Amino acid sequence: MNLKYYYWYFQSAIPERICDDIVRYGKEQDKQMALTGNANKDKLTELELKNIQKKRKSDVVWMSDKWIYKEIQPYIHQANANAEWNFEWDYSESCQFTEYKKGQFYDWHCDSYIEPYNQPEDQNTHGKLRKLSMTISLTDPEEYEGGDLEFDFRNQDEAVQPRICKEIRPKGSVIVFPSFVWHRVKPVTKGTRHSLVCWNLGYPFR
Numbered sequence: 001m002n003l004k005y006y007y008w009y010f011q012s013a014i015p016e017r018i019c020d021d022i023v024r025y026g027k028e029q030d031k032q033m034a035l036t037g038n039a040n041k042d043k044l045t046e047l048e049l050k051n052i053q054k055k056r057k058s059d060v061v062w063m064s065d066k067w068i069y070k071e072i073q074p075y076i077h078q079a080n081a082n083a084e085w086n087f088e089w090d091y092s093e094s095c096q097f098t099e100y101k102k103g104q105f106y107d108w109h110c111d112s113y114i115e116p117y118n119q120p121e122d123q124n125t126h127g128k129l130r131k132l133s134m135t136i137s138l139t140d141p142e143e144y145e146g147g148d149l150e151f152d153f154r155n156q157d158e159a160v161q162p163r164i165c166k167e168i169r170p171k172g173s174v175i176v177f178p179s180f181v182w183h184r185v186k187p188v189t190k191g192t193r194h195s196l197v198c199w200n201l202g203y204p205f206r
Contacts, residue, residue: 144191
């Protein structure tokens, strides 16, 4: 799919107080090792876990609190309109609070799956796809080095180089992009970077 805009950002949009509240809340919860796709840590072999950590290494906490959605969802709607994607979506998955320490990263990936969710027991997700992804920078950029969010617009000319999205380094910055766009978080080289990610679902494109 060719797009006029491959992401839309709001620089320093979330108040610092809210960013700090999310970080504080995230640190109070039990962290989990970040996985990929629908992997279940309890069912993975030691080799499979090592292979996942070659692609992704960080710690996460899952959040589904109404006060967080209240803060972030208006930006998802606004980006969807401003970028003229106009994707139909009606549900936000649990937010993922992520902590990247020195040496941690998430290599190239896209957030969407080939097939819609097949979860008849959950009418909020069943038959739907991830359509819009959102990331918030929660840490002052002076507190860490590296950890850049980088995009690869793979359906464009092969000569196009991956683009680091420096616009969202300021604390509280929000970026929204179609979930099929390839991206990565480069390794943190100093300090700790916190972010909040949310995926937003709708029925398949028509």
